[in-house]
Amino acid sequence: MPILNKDMTLCISLSARPSNNGTRFHNFLYEALGLNWIYKAFAPTDLTQAVSGVRGLGIRGCAVSMPYKEEVIALVDRMDPSASAIDSVNTIVNDDGVLTAYNTDYTAIARLIERASIDRAATVLLRGSGGMAKATAAAFRDAGFRNLTIVARNEATGRGLAELYGFSWRPEPGDATADVLVNVTPVGMAGGPDADELSFPLPTIDAASVVFDVVALPAETPLVAAGRARGKTVISGAEVATIQALEQFVLYTGIRPDDALVLAAEEFVRTA
Numbered sequence: 148m149p150i151l152n153k154d155m156t157l158c159i160s161l162s163a164r165p166s167n168n169g170t171r172f173h174n175f176l177y178e179a180l181g182l183n184w185i186y187k188a189f190a191p192t193d194l195t196q197a198v199s200g201v202r203g204l205g206i207r208g209c210a211v212s213m214p215y216k217e218e219v220i221a222l223v224d225r226m227d228p229s230a231s232a233i234d235s236v237n238t239i240v241n242d243d244g245v246l247t248a249y250n251t252d253y254t255a256i257a258r259l260i261e262r263a264s265i266d267r268a269a270t271v272l273l274r275g276s277g278g279m280a281k282a283t284a285a286a287f288r289d290a291g292f293r294n295l296t297i298v299a300r301n302e303a304t305g306r307g308l309a310e311l312y313g314f315s316w317r318p319e320p321g322d323a324t325a326d327v328l329v330n331v332t333p334v335g336m337a338g339g340p341d342a343d344e345l346s347f348p349l350p351t352i353d354a355a356s357v358v359f360d361v362v363a364l365p366a367e368t369p370l371v372a373a374g375r376a377r378g379k380t381v382i383s384g385a386e387v388a389t390i391q392a393l394e395q396f397v398l399y400t401g402i403r404p405d406d407a408l409v410l411a412a413e414e415f416v417r418t419a
């Protein structure tokens with residue numbers, strides 16, 4: 148990493164629970180490619196002031212994580228179709244004070260669905276109704292899945308998301324089963340009050356064939372661990388994080404690293 152200097156380009160992330168994943172991924176690539184850039188994670192105390200700082204300080208790029216993916220919409224100048232189509236933002240690019248919002252979460256989810264070769268006729272339980280859940284539900288809908296149920300305690304947001312994409316809603320998993328389980332809530336996230344909890348009951352996990360947890364920290368969440376122990380096809384949040392971070396890197400820098408370098412960056416993140 149170059150010594151800090153006045154000409155460095157800064158990128159940041161804004162999250163209620165920052166992790167080192169994005170920081171390590173982006174900074175590894177900056178160093179490997181000889182870029183005079185640096186990436187830093189923040190937990191904002193005031194989102195409006197934080198985004199104003201992105202504009203006012205000339206910060207090039209800003210990743211946006213839970214729970215700010217929808218709230219930040221009112222604070223940007225332009226919405227790329229990737230974000231406006233689902234009213235959810237995970238990336239802001241600053242071009243001379245003009246802030247454009249994107250969503251690379253959708254891209255990551257769509258690629259992982261394709262990579263796992265999941266049967267489009269499969270039943271799906273998707274737990275969550277926030278900004279990331281919107282990106283996930285949209286990706287499943289666009290991939291051809293029709294039998295999907297949104298599981299969300301908040302009836303207004305849960306029903307709203309289900310109706311938006313033509314799915315059904317229920318408040319809790321209960322005794323429901325499905326071929327595919329997707330967690331898009333903070334349940335199982337490191338540092339949270341429910342870090343050790345499962346986002347779906349064990350009988351529901353037993354009945355599934357695919358377990359997908361969007362939570363990236365830790366890489367082995369309770370849901371992922373339970374899925375692996377039962378021989379399920381597992382998709383982890385760490386995989387989501389790598390793809391979406393790569394697309395952010397391209398938006399910020401205009402450079403697409405080759406596959407070998409991306410794998411090296413991913414390994415660097417895992418060995419933290």
